[in-house]
Amino acid sequence: MTAHIRHSGRVIARREITPHMVRVTIGDIRIGDEAPTLGIRADEFFAISVPVPSGEPVHRYYTARAWRAEAGELDIDLMLHGEGPATEWAARAAIGDQVAFDQPRGHYAPPEDATWIALSGDATALPAIGRILEERTARAAPPIHVVISVEDPADRQELPLRAGDTLRWVDADQLVPETLALTETTLPGYLWFAGEASDMRRVRHHLRRELTWPTHRWMTMGYWRRDRERWLARYEAAGEAFHRRLADVYSSDEDDETQTDRAEELYAQQGLL
Numbered sequence: 001m002t003a004h005i006r007h008s009g010r011v012i013a014r015r016e017i018t019p020h021m022v023r024v025t026i027g028d029i030r031i032g033d034e035a036p037t038l039g040i041r042a043d044e045f046f047a048i049s050v051p052v053p054s055g056e057p058v059h060r061y062y063t064a065r066a067w068r069a070e071a072g073e074l075d076i077d078l079m080l081h082g083e084g085p086a087t088e089w090a091a092r093a094a095i096g097d098q099v100a101f102d103q104p105r106g107h108y109a110p111p112e113d114a115t116w117i118a119l120s121g122d123a124t125a126l127p128a129i130g131r132i133l134e135e136r137t138a139r140a141a142p143p144i145h146v147v148i149s150v151e152d153p154a155d156r157q158e159l160p161l162r163a164g165d166t167l168r169w170v171d172a173d174q175l176v177p178e179t180l181a182l183t184e185t186t187l188p189g190y191l192w193f194a195g196e197a198s199d200m201r202r203v204r205h206h207l208r209r210e211l212t213w214p215t216h217r218w219m220t221m222g223y224w225r226r227d228r229e230r231w232l233a234r235y236e237a238a239g240e241a242f243h244r245r246l247a248d249v250y251s252s253d254e255d256d257e258t259q260t261d262r263a264e265e266l267y268a269q270q271g272l273l
């Protein structure tokens, strides 16, 4: 994903909503060459330029947890996971901090004929899951089954469920199996998953290779990568031929999931999975 930072704003509020989740509200939003089109997809996200105390800002991806168009205010929920420019900024963010972000985009799009919806992921998926649940239309909507893993039970949040919905807080090692269990039905549905890259790959593999579900019935996203630094060092050292073949895949006119399949083959050959 490439970030084209266009919009800017400043922090107008910060509060800890659970021990490891900080809500930062951005106001005074100034719009670059294009108005931010928020409110299209409930899982929409953007790259935000995170201030770094001694150096250039870095880009990290965050979900628009809430967008109050009338007030021109945006909430983002950042997980405190330890070390990293974004988590460290979340821990110290102060009123007045300047931030910039790019055009939001999202993927959540259950098909009209879905008789059930599953939302699954780890703590980083909680902002999107919370917003998807909140923004459900009033019309008869299919039941939503939610599976989430958070390390500390104190990070569980109240979620706006309706009759027929289900919610399971699970341990990290149960996230993938519990997600796959939701697919054991012949009724048409829709599954949305976001979380650590290797968990995402296991879910995606099951849906695409084993169940061979059509792509409009699921969406899987890797939101973060364990041992990112080590992986990045190996990715950067992978050699020109690898990077050229990867660029060819992403500039091809194949659909997104086919591109992902081909990219994964290249990563696997390179020992980068």
Ligand SMILES: Cc1cc2nc3c(=O)[nH]c(=O)nc-3n(C[C@H](O)[C@H](O)[C@H](O)COP(=O)(O)OP(=O)(O)OC[C@H]3O[C@@H](n4cnc5c(N)ncnc54)[C@H](O)[C@@H]3O)c2cc1C
Pocket (backbone or CB within 6 Å): 045, 060, 061, 062, 063, 064, 077, 078, 079, 080, 081, 082, 083, 084, 085, 086, 087, 088, 123, 124, 125, 127, 128, 221, 222, 223, 224, 225, 226, 227, 228, 229
């Ligand atoms: C589309 C999208 C939407 C996202 N939305 C949100 C959101 O709303 N809220 C949110 O909190 N996150 C969200 N994320 C995840 C967030 O972008 C990553 O966790 C990001 O890596 C955090 O950056 P950092 O600077 O704190 O750490 P980095 O510099 O990226 O990483 C530093 C170290 O921390 C590890 N690490 C990174 N993230 C985590 C984590 N979550 N848990 C444990 N270890 C981690 C890395 O492996 C690395 O070793 C989203 C990601 C994407 C792609």
